[in-house]
Amino acid sequence: MAFSSETLFSVLNDLHSSSNAWAIKARVVRLYKQPSFANKNELGSVEMVIHDQEGVRIHVTMRPNIYEKFKKILFEGDVYMIKNFFVIENRNSWRTTNNVQKLAFFRTSVMAPYDAAFPRHMYNITPLDQLQHDQDIDVSLLRDVMGRVISYQKPFEGLKSKRMDFRIQDADNNQMSCTLWAEYIDDLLPILEENTDKPVVVCIQFARVLKFATEVKVSNTFHVTKVTVNEESDVFMEFMNRLTVNDNGVFNKMLTNTNYTIYEEFTKGKARVRTISYLKELMDDEHYWIDATVVDIENARDLWYSACKRCVRKLVTEPGTKSCVNCSEENPIDNPKFKLQVMVFDKTCNARLLLWNKACELLIGKSAAQLKGVYGECSDAIPKEIEDAVMDKRVLFEINLSTYKNVQGVACYTVSRCAYDDEIMGLYTKMYNGTQGSTSDDHGILTENSNSSPDVMDKNVKKNDKGKRKLFIDEDDEEDDAGDAVDEQEKCTEFHEVSAADLGNNAAGKTTNAAEKTSDAASAISPSDAVYTSKRRLIKKEK
Template identity: 30%
Template sequence: MGMYCLLNELTTFKRRSAVKVRVVRSYTVTERRGSSEIKSKELVLHDEEATVIHACIPKDVLPKFPERFLEGSVYCFKNFYVVANWHTYKTSMHEFMLQFNHETIMKESRSENFPYHMYRPIPFHTLKSNPAIDVKQLIDVIGRIVEIRAPQEKTISGHSTVLIDFVLEDAMGNRLNCTFWDDHVAKLEPLCRSASKDPVVVLIQFCRIKLGGRDGDVKISSSYDVTQLLIDVDCPEIQNFKESLLDIGEQTPMRSIGSMTSFSFTNSIEDSTSRKMELTTISEIYENEMHGEFWVAAKINGIEKSNEWCYSSCRKLGCNKKLKMLEGDLKCTKCNMTWKNGVLRYKLRLRAVDMKGTAAFILWDRECMELIGTSATDLYERNKNTAGPIKEITGLVGKIMLFRISANTDQFINRSYAFPVLRINNDSKFVEQYCKELFAAHDKEVNSTVQLSDGDDEFLQLLSLY
């Protein structure tokens, strides 16, 4: 490629690299759900060797770039940062991702001789009972819809969400259960009323894999802003799939079901949730001085010490001990190692409430990663110049979920002593089933008949900053 660098040749030291790539996916991320304020524009790109990489354009540099990047077009980019791929659910398994800045320049290029690798559908049969599946990797699948259920409205983590379930079948008769929500429902709902006998072929780009339990079953769902649903579009992949259906012969017509959703997903965080859970309340644990591990349905009511959300830990593999400054050095008192700097890990103390009680919970690194979606190191780097509480941390307030906590004598001697959280479960199925009372209380809490006085608006806006 002459002056251009292949994506596999990128390093974090090459700030002046130039790449020539095709845009596979272009989408916008907002600051929060339902907000119109843009947080960033995200791109998925591939080079001439079909290597895929993710790119992020932060909102402060968005004015430098076109409002819309045309998917399928080829662009040349130069002068960008090469950073660690921080996304939890990844459009690319590349070690790095690109981050554009004020020095980044671009131009659109001719694409006639540039390879085309827009979609990479994965065969259904390779997903089931495959221990090598990485559930953090977003994948492409293609199939025809053979069953679709009427949309259902649910409240998940305090947000009203519309879900729709459907079944995809490949040319060999293998099937996948799917659950999509929000914007995708508008595309799929008309199919519930469709009388067409022609096969409805769907290419799903960047969907999320969900493990379906001990039988090795795999289900897929949409993944926020990145998933793209392409129904009977004119592209080589869908055309080839339709031709393969013709080779087989007559197909089973699509079945539309008007009943509510029936597909279920087991939370991959905790296999035990595939069985009926036994819940304990915070009050019961305190009053009966119950020792052991318990599942508690609770709401995060606040963050205690919101500026002390991480700590510097030992770098030795398997040792998460907090480093102490001793005689000018960072030392681990567990393995007796000395380090120049440690690894940042989450340690977040929060105030949890259920219907009758309240307690302090400690969330550690794994659970915080699951909720926040990024490592403590990346969050710190993105916010090290931020004054006051970090929005990713304060954004946890109000979330309702299931916590598996550990209780021992310490919590009963001194009730300010926090319960360590061993696991969380925020899977919508289980949260809806076990947290109904909390959601009802949450809905009542936000309704108020108190009339505002002069100056209240300004005061309430000030409160919203904290």
């Protein structure tokens, strides 16, 4: 694999597919292994990103048997002389470079020379404001982003994977929301938890750009993304030197962990409580609280699922084997977890919520393993322990709007946290409900002095107000908090919502017996009174 001193090196921009007798000198920016599509436990290929002396990048792919020849000498950051390779069209769905070509090794020769003078371009940072304001941004091109972490939330474990949301800010005060999944969290979280008193600068290399209606975010892409934190390199030092400092030499905005306890959130005024009807019209990625009552449990046959005790994901074994497909654990131990789908109502509207294990255990007071030990597999009958603990219970639910799904006209959100104990409810009533008597403003926002409990909301809001109500005005309304996780592939079961008029018509023909028994209920349910129906019960407005 030796090169003669007469070898002429081409630059990447000169390469074309009509020849394979090329020789280049390049530095490895990224080297990663790609699992096989047929079996993710097998190596499918080894991929690289390299750059030449002009800083031009190109993607490289090689089969596992080719990589075997070079694996002892190929490392990220090193410079190599590479000879004999194919130049082919780059058709990757997610592109690591903007080069329309890529290289494929076959009878390729690789040699690692000592070249201290060769340029080093390990990062290709895209400014945050460019990502936010470029309307025609190519989301298939993976980007490098860098910023100081200014807020974060501890990981949330969903059914498929673990997720952590955080927010970064650059030296020009531009901000962006970021999400890391699974093992990528381990590259950042330990440093965040240990360094809340000094800047934590992170670079997410080859991040995927996600465009929403009102926001652009970035997330890792499995295998190719690399997370680097507080690296002692020129790029990181230059960024640190540009950060704004105050007169005392202290950074203006210190890192904050947005994972307040529920108690702290309500005592410090950080909790943003809104009505369901108001939230349905929002298009952001924020988290809010709702004060709602559970009126139905919808997934009787799917109240708990089998999870692998090692990786905590849904337990699925390889066909013909007894190993977990997610972590390859042999003979994995079944660790049942709750998954509860409920319908809630808050006097303005109804919504479907999805509660995972932690929230369910808080409400039910028992583990899924305990109930599965008593009842076995789920059936059409809801266990008494669950029905007694959940049905008709008034709860404060924290939800994130990024988890919204529209299922037959009914909102579906994932719950990240919940509270119903007397202490939290007392704080909520004291801090945010105030005294009775105030009315809502033109936007349906209840003032701080209004009482927004279910018993008084109808008294405080005009009859022709269709929603758009908030329970209180939060001074920190513009504060950006990262979202909580959701398994985006989880499907909600079918639910039919009946209009108030239809309910009124149906009730008119079906309430004769009720009228005979109760004179006060002679009219039973009128169109103006009927606001929600589920498979089991009907809720009427309080008079």
